[in-house]
Amino acid sequence: MSDAMQLIDSDRGGLPPAGAEGDVAAVMAVLQEVLDPEVPAVSVVELGIVREVSWVEGRLSVAVTPTYSGCPATEVIEEAIHRALVTAGYADPRIERRLSPAWTTDWITAEGRDKLRAYGIAPPVGSASKRSLLGAEPQVPCPQCGSLETERVSEFGSTACKALYKCRSCLEPFDYFKCL
Incomplete structure (x- = not known):
């Protein structure tokens, strides 16, 4: 093994090479x-759309659940995943689109929610349980100033999985990632 490869291996804490x-x-x-x-x-x-990583008969398989079955970005995401894995040294990875169980905003990680907020998108409030569909509209904090003095302007924002809100305190419009 070359010195460079040994260095890479030692940097990975003894894990196998990519x-x-x-x-x-x-x-x-x-x-x-x-x-x-x-x-x-x-x-x-x-975002929580990577559902499973496994090897089937020696071939890497990654299961991906789109945010909703009609998401226009699904194929772009699958291609980006495939390209990244091939670039990293995984030969011919299989990308499986898995529709069941359906994706839910509950699968967004805490780090993902923080990044959404920092990007100016209010992360989902509450849980994606069926009870949230029947309850009152959630209090959505403004990702800019944190105020709860917000109102929904439109059920749909820049994408179908987001609603458009406006902050009555700082007057900024923002997307809210709906509980799905």
Whole structure:
């Protein structure tokens, strides 16, 4: 093994080199760098759409659940995941679109929610349970100033999974990632 390869291996804490079968942590590290094309502040991992990483007959398989079945970015995301994995040394990874169970905003990580807020998008409030569909409209804090004095302007924002809100305190409009 070359000195450079030994250095890379030692930097990875003794894990197999990228592209090695069974190294889920290395795959997840690659996927952490794949950004959502509609919200480039969060990765596909932070958004919670990467559902499973496994090896089937020696071939890497990544299951992805789109945010909703008609999401126009689904194919772009799948291609970006495939390209990132091939670039990282995984030969011909299989990207599986998994529609069940349906994606829910509950799958967005805490880090993803923080990044949405920092990007100017209010993260989902509450849980995506069926009870939230029947209850009162959520109090959505403004991602700019934190005020709860906000109002929904439109059920749909820049994408179908977001609603358009306005802050009555700082007067800024913002997207709210709806509980789905």
